[in-house]
Amino acid sequence: MDKLLTFSITGLSLAAIYAIGASGLVLTYTTTGIFNFAHGAIGMIGAFAYWQLRFDWGWPAPIALAVVLVVMAPLFGVFLEAVIMRSLEGTSDATKLVVSISLLSGLIGLANWIWQPGVQRPTSRFFQGSKFTVFGVFVSWHEATALLLAVGVALALRFLLHRTGIGIAMRAAVDDRDLAMLNGARPNRGSMLAWALGCSLAALSGILFVGTLGLEAGVLALLIVNAYAAAIVGRLRSLPLTFVGALILGLGEAYWQGYRADVSFLSGSNLSTFGSAIPVMILFAVLLVLPNPRLKGRAARSREFFAAPSRGAALAFSGVMVVGAYVISGFMTRAHQIDLAEAFAFAIIALSFVPLVGMAGRVSLCQLSFAGIGAVTMAHLGNENSLRGLVAAVVITAAVGALVALPALRLSGIYLALATAAFAVALDRWVFQLRSFEVFGLFPVKFFEAGSVSVNRVEVGGISTASPRAQAMLLSIVFALLALFVTWIRRNAFGRRLLALKESEAACATFGMNLTLAKLTVFALAAGIAGLGGALYGGLLQSVNPGHFSFVTGLPVFMLAVVGGIGSVGGALNAGIGLATLAVIPNLIPALEKVMPVMPGLVGIGLGRNPSGGVQKMTEAFAPVRRSPRALLALTGALALLTVLRSIDVIGNWPYVLLAMAVAFASPLVATTLGGRGSDPAAGEGAGEDGEPIALEWVGLLRPFTDDDRKSMDLSLGHSSGVSRGTA
Amino acid sequence: MENLLELRDIHAAYDQIQVLNGVDLAVPAGSVFALLGANGAGKTTTLRVIAGLHQPTSGEVVVAGRCVNGAHPEELARRGLCLIPEGRGIFPNLTVMEHLRMAARSRLPLAEVEAIAFDRFPRLAERRHQMAGTLSGGEQQMLAMARGLATKPALLLLDELSMGLAPLVVESLYEVVAQIASEGVSILVVEQIAQTVLKVADYAAVMVHGKVAKVGRPADLEGELSAAYFGT
Numbered sequence: 001m002d003k004l005l006t007f008s009i010t011g012l013s014l015a016a017i018y019a020i021g022a023s024g025l026v027l028t029y030t031t032t033g034i035f036n037f038a039h040g041a042i043g044m045i046g047a048f049a050y051w052q053l054r055f056d057w058g059w060p061a062p063i064a065l066a067v068v069l070v071v072m073a074p075l076f077g078v079f080l081e082a083v084i085m086r087s088l089e090g091t092s093d094a095t096k097l098v099v100s101i102s103l104l105s106g107l108i109g110l111a112n113w114i115w116q117p118g119v120q121r122p123t124s125r126f127f128q129g130s131k132f133t134v135f136g137v138f139v140s141w142h143e144a145t146a147l148l149l150a151v152g153v154a155l156a157l158r159f160l161l162h163r164t165g166i167g168i169a170m171r172a173a174v175d176d177r178d179l180a181m182l183n184g185a186r187p188n189r190g191s192m193l194a195w196a197l198g199c200s201l202a203a204l205s206g207i208l209f210v211g212t213l214g215l216e217a218g219v220l221a222l223l224i225v226n227a228y229a230a231a232i233v234g235r236l237r238s239l240p241l242t243f244v245g246a247l248i249l250g251l252g253e254a255y256w257q258g259y260r261a262d263v264s265f266l267s268g269s270n271l272s273t274f275g276s277a278i279p280v281m282i283l284f285a286v287l288l289v290l291p292n293p294r295l296k297g298r299a300a301r302s303r304e305f306f307a308a309p310s311r312g313a314a315l316a317f318s319g320v321m322v323v324g325a326y327v328i329s330g331f332m333t334r335a336h337q338i339d340l341a342e343a344f345a346f347a348i349i350a351l352s353f354v355p356l357v358g359m360a361g362r363v364s365l366c367q368l369s370f371a372g373i374g375a376v377t378m379a380h381l382g383n384e385n386s387l388r389g390l391v392a393a394v395v396i397t398a399a400v401g402a403l404v405a406l407p408a409l410r411l412s413g414i415y416l417a418l419a420t421a422a423f424a425v426a427l428d429r430w431v432f433q434l435r436s437f438e439v440f441g442l443f444p445v446k447f448f449e450a451g452s453v454s455v456n457r458v459e460v461g462g463i464s465t466a467s468p469r470a471q472a473m474l475l476s477i478v479f480a481l482l483a484l485f486v487t488w489i490r491r492n493a494f495g496r497r498l499l500a501l502k503e504s505e506a507a508c509a510t511f512g513m514n515l516t517l518a519k520l521t522v523f524a525l526a527a528g529i530a531g532l533g534g535a536l537y538g539g540l541l542q543s544v545n546p547g548h549f550s551f552v553t554g555l556p557v558f559m560l561a562v563v564g565g566i567g568s569v570g571g572a573l574n575a576g577i578g579l580a581t582l583a584v585i586p587n588l589i590p591a592l593e594k595v596m597p598v599m600p601g602l603v604g605i606g607l608g609r610n611p612s613g614g615v616q617k618m619t620e621a622f623a624p625v626r627r628s629p630r631a632l633l634a635l636t637g638a639l640a641l642l643t644v645l646r647s648i649d650v651i652g653n654w655p656y657v658l659l660a661m662a663v664a665f666a667s668p669l670v671a672t673t674l675g676g677r678g679s680d681p682a683a684g685e686g687a688g689e690d691g692e693p694i695a696l697e698w699v700g701l702l703r704p705f706t707d708d709d710r711k712s713m714d715l716s717l718g719h720s721s722g723v724s725r726g727t728a
Numbered sequence: 729m730e731n732l733l734e735l736r737d738i739h740a741a742y743d744q745i746q747v748l749n750g751v752d753l754a755v756p757a758g759s760v761f762a763l764l765g766a767n768g769a770g771k772t773t774t775l776r777v778i779a780g781l782h783q784p785t786s787g788e789v790v791v792a793g794r795c796v797n798g799a800h801p802e803e804l805a806r807r808g809l810c811l812i813p814e815g816r817g818i819f820p821n822l823t824v825m826e827h828l829r830m831a832a833r834s835r836l837p838l839a840e841v842e843a844i845a846f847d848r849f850p851r852l853a854e855r856r857h858q859m860a861g862t863l864s865g866g867e868q869q870m871l872a873m874a875r876g877l878a879t880k881p882a883l884l885l886l887d888e889l890s891m892g893l894a895p896l897v898v899e900s901l902y903e904v905v906a907q908i909a910s911e912g913v914s915i916l917v918v919e920q921i922a923q924t925v926l927k928v929a930d931y932a933a934v935m936v937h938g939k940v941a942k943v944g945r946p947a948d949l950e951g952e953l954s955a956a957y958f959g960t
Contacts (some may be wrong), residue, residue: 175819178781182813183830184805184879694822705744 005137007258008251013143015250016150017208019243021227022234023157024201027329028355029236031194034085035414038103039202040227044108044220046073047210048115055123068198068207077199080393081192097363097417098562102603104221105555109598111217121215135189146208150243153201153225157239158195207542218552226279227424228418232286236414244648245286249279277430287415288407307684309568313626314487317569318480325476326641327467331653337468339580341540344475347576348533350561351479351569356526358567359495362519363417366424368403368528368557370397370550371534372432376537379453379544380446386539393535394528401527402520409519412505414472424551432508452492452545455538471540478536479576482529485571489525556582563603567568578603638663731790732757732883732914733778740770740777747773748784749938755883755916760909762925762946763918764933764953765935771918772814774935775885778916779811780804791883810881813832814888814918817872818908820861827860827871831878845874848904866897873901877908884908886917890924902928922953 025039036042046068053064084103089097108394115121125142132139148496161167161362170190173180177187209223226249233245256275309317325344329337357363374393382389410421436446446453457465458474465474489495497518508515538544547553557575564574627629639660646656733755740748746769755761765771776782778789780801788795791809799807810816819827826839836844846853849870855863860871867890876884886905890898906928910917919925926932926946934952935942942952 039729162826165829168822168829171826172819172830175821178801179813179817179819180830181801181809182779182781182805182817183875184802185830394776 002137003258005135007254009134009139009143010258011251011254012247013146013250014253015248016146016245017205018230018249019150019246020153020208021205022230022242022246023153023239024198024205025227025231026234026236026239026242027157027201028194029231030087030174032081032175032191034100034101035095035236035418036103036198037100038107039198040206040223040225041104041107041221042076042199043074043202043206043209045076045111046199047205047206047220047227048111048215048217050203050207051121051210051215052115055121065207068203071435073199073203074196077195077197078192081188081195085191085195086188095562097241097414098559101365101555102559105552105559106598106602108217108221108552109608110595113595113598114337115215115217117217123210123215143209149204150246153204154239155244158358161239161455166190166193171641181565184377222425222552225283225318225421226343228281229283229286229422232290232415232418234643235290249282252282253278255500273430273433277426280422280425280429284419284426287411287422289420290295290415295483309487309490311487311491314484314569318484321483321573322476322480325472328556329472329700331646331656334468336584337472338540339584341468341475342537342583343575343576343580344472344479345533345537345540346579348475348479348536349530349575350557350572351482351486351534352526352529352576353558353561353566354569354572355489355495355522355529357562358565359490359498359502360519360522362412362522363414364420364523364526365417365551365554365558366420366427367526367530368534368549368554369424369551370401371537371551372427372546373397373400374531374534375455375538375549376447376453377418377531378538379455382456382535382539386456387405387460390458390532390535393531397531397534398524398528401530402524404527405523409516421551424554428546428550432549432725435665448544448546452543452640454543455535455541457539457542458536460462465539475536475540478532479573480593483530483572486529486569494518494521539697560603623668625667628671631667634670635663635667673711730757731755731794733916734788734790735774735778736788736790738774738777738784738789740773740784742773747938748777750787751935751938751940753933753940753943755914758909758912759930760905760915760917760928762922762929762932763859763916763935764920764922764932764949767920769935770938771935772887773938775811775813775887775916776916778885779809781811805879808880808882808947809885810876810879810883812872812876812887812889813887814891817876818860818863818868821859823859823865824856824871827875828878831875834839836878836880841878844878844880848877848907849874864894866901869893869897869901873904877913883912884913884915886915888917888918888920890921895924898924926950 019587021039021043025036028036028039034316049072050068053059054061054069059067063589080103084099088099125140125144130141132141132144135143159167168181169180169185169187170193172183172185173187173190180187181522205227206220209220230242230245230249233248234240234242256278260275325340329340332340349367352367352370352570353364356367371638374397377393377396378386378389381392404420404423408416411419413568432447434443434447435449457471459465465471497508497513499509501515503516508518509710534549537548542547556579560575560578561571564571564578582599585596625635642651642656642659642663645651646653651659731754733753735751735753738748738751739746751770751774753763753774763771772884773782777784780799780803783798789797791804791807796804796807801811819830822830828845828895829838831841831845851867852870852874855867860868863871873886889901889905893901902924905915906915906933909928909930917925917929922932924950929946931943932946932949934949942949
């Protein structure tokens, strides 16, 4: 009985901390529609700030608390709202996610930069851990404080949202922002207040966690992922249900720790790490059980837009890339050849986002985990025959992908992102840590053997790819082929079906489309691509461990792909090159080593301003070059000249890279001056002033309306009065 | 009679698509003014421009003698201009009482707001703790009007009051509109279906292609309507 009471109290205080964290999350989500993945990271920063003031500088606890919770956290929230979140209106779920995920990884980087990791940071619980007894069981004042604070937060939020004018206005703005303004409310103020309060609550939960756990940026930031499960129980809307969810989580975790050893079938070694995965399992389970909104009739509008690449452009892109990789890798040291190969490996993994997220609009955060499964498969099945290993890697990951997708079929948007995140974290914390075991005595299942496993490199028809340059070439060719494949999908019926699925499920259903099949296929396809990438990446590294494929490692891949433009193959390449560059820069400029982890965060945060991605912008900027054969010729010539100069060692690597970039950036200017003359018919009709004929529905997007357009539109719509209007 | 609202040569566009091509309109104080026209004639855009939700490219919006171009919607709302948008201007996840609290935020004490709303629509008093999303269509429209009235507006803008409602419900809502007008509130109503609104309107205008084609007393306009809808 005492044991039950002891663990109940531990569970309750844990639940209280989860509840505080989760209610902050619910508050920001309901009032602004942005699910803040960085909520935990904000709490983590708050905890570190508190440690700095309280323990490093020795301020009294109440003052340190007040400074963090009342001044710093709310100011940070206001800053977030004004600078980042406000510009996210009208963007897709993927973009919103990326911005907050960027914030998450940026904040972890920031914390590791300011507070060096691996250093012992002494902390103590509130009231120096003093205790009192209830029914003969010791309760620490720290635990009691957490409980009281949770109750206080619950009452205060309830009062704010239902009894005050600004609270009601905040809820009104969630339902209909325009209408709230018509009522004289100022929604921006509400959002600002929500972010300020949300950050404050995050910091409070972070500080309470520090009393129980140590200070480590990554652990703390993800610990509050557990609190997401509570928020989801409340369907991200209801605060009372969120508190119920927190109770389930806290008590579940405490009882698992307390009673696992007593139950024989639970005490096996394969379940020893299961405890840390409980919250994410609950998160996954709750997502699946929750009633989901029905098919949305109205298409979600966003200001993102991806054009389908033409067959020729895709071929040219792939060809140029492989040739470029061949030429450049010739000038590189072995170490950099490996970096290049790594860039393509990540690009392949990132390519799996293009059909899944870019076309079908379904956000998955577990693609790197699929890559991990691919690598493990290759490690165990690719020893004798590497091709067989590759095929097995693709097939098995595709099957796992479909299996994961099966229960998650009806999820979409933020819920799907959370479910896949839960899956990835469950793999990290539990599955990838498992030793080999037998499934019903039929066949063995092996993962990382609680350490690292070695992976073979691919051998095709007796051609070895053992050298770094051969690896770089192999990966670039695989990427090029997959890029062509994905482009082909985008242009055929399946790709159109995926796009339709993204725009409106209801419309697809009325066309008689099999939604289940389409979703399963795209999940399996994306998982298969990721698995292939993972198998090849494993071969490149030769020895892999779970850390290579963790949830946190996967976030920058997703982020950089979205920043590059998740709807295009170029976005995936951008992710690969971006990650490799981030890894290389500290070697070149050691002073920047600490700053690098913050970089993807900053890049991602910039995305809100330009939601279609950077590659799209670049393609637009290069449009004049593509239309003008002369400019294209000049560009190729200049690059070839530079390459020749480099190969006979007239210039070094750095001047080569810088000059090549300068040529590339200058080429649109050259093309416009060349095209601007307009006297040469060889300059092409596309570059001329009139432009090539454009289908009527593209007018206004590709070039401005003219009076002629209006007339022809009126005519085709049968507006006889429109014609007279045009001439009047 | 003095005009409470005047539009002078309003032009407005969505991106490159011109919607209003010089709208001139004058709503006399204390009158019911019906703005009619077919789909796409620019009626709703006109209301959105008046309420400050859409910026005109040129022209002047004059409320009570003052030009209010560029004013924010919440500012206009605080000055006594109230738009009830089409398709029920309510918040589905707020209770009836919370709607009234929204209305009470800047102007009247809650008790007075309640009195205004529940005197006019006793049905709402019975449903005061119900979420607005669970009310019937007619009740939702009543709630939208009640919270509009509770701001004591000088000018009420109603967009397609009749949309999706049974004819009987529409008639009873228009009776309330007439009562409100008799108490001195100016009302600008946008409708596609003309019969019911013309019974209570003092003036009416017909919009065609982003312009006001005809203005006059309802009786003068009846002959013009079919031309406006079906073209000449």
